[in-house]
């Protein structure tokens with residue numbers, strides 16, 4: 001196992017530093033590989049994401065982006081390779097343990113949550129949300145009540161940040177596609193994630209809400225230091241948000257660099273951008 005950062009050849013042992021001594025990369029994936037039957041969906045991927053980066057993950061359909069997200073978020077276990085999150089060994093941890101380390105991904109809201117309000121959806125995302133244990137409710141009612149009040153204050157602050165305050169009493173099922181994306185982000189913030197994997201913010205979302213979501217990502221990154229990895233087919237969004245772009249093709253990292261770097265890479269143009277543009 002080598003320490004090479006994303007996309008650098010195995011022989012290159014360049015070490016990245018992130019300013020403050022002792023500050024670990026948010027994500028450090030080394031040699032992640034996932035096979036489905038005979039097909040290798042993710043093939044020996046190295047990806048290092050530093051604090052405060054916004055990494056755009058692009059590539060043609062079937063390139064392995066979603067599978068890589070699933071490996072990073074713990075939804076899938078790799079066949080081989082290692083994952084560290086904030087310097088802690090995280091290979092094979094389930095999603096809730098990764099969330100405790102600060103890494104989470106947006107999830108499409110489950111159907112059954114459609115019948116809960118926006119505020120209730122955010123409250124439910126909190127780990128050990130108040131009232132979860134009967135024992136606590138029976139034996140420590142005052143502490144449980146206090147925790148409930150604190151969680152509600154926090155959830156309302158988060159709804160304010162994502163711009164959904166006016167919708168707190170609206171059933172999630174009545175939100176638009178874009179508002180649901182904002183709610184998914186709010187749920188990530190409720191678990192205090194410092195790194196959010198964001199899947200397709202623009203797909204099926206009205207243009208003015210795409211703009212609102214993109215502005216929110218920029219604001220969370222700038223003001224809260226939140227790190228993002230974003231899968232997005234909308235090249236304009238990738239260009240706007242990404243401090244670095246990683247291009248996947250056939251399960252592997254094909255190229256990485258600034259948007260201008262990858263956009264002028266002939267391999268990237270022929271395998272992806274030429275079609276996506």
Ligand SMILES: Nc1ncnc2c1ncn2[C@@H]1O[C@H](COP(=O)(O)OP(=O)(O)OP(=O)(O)O)[C@@H](O)[C@H]1O
Nearest residue numbers: 036039040041059060061062063064065066067068
């Ligand atoms: N659960 C699965 N079982 C079998 N094959 C799978 C499974 N999930 C993904 N694959 C295969 O792995 C490869 C990578 O798929 P993946 O969905 O990760 O690509 P992607 O880059 O996210 O594509 P898209 O942009 O279309 O979402 C594809 O060939 C896909 O058919």
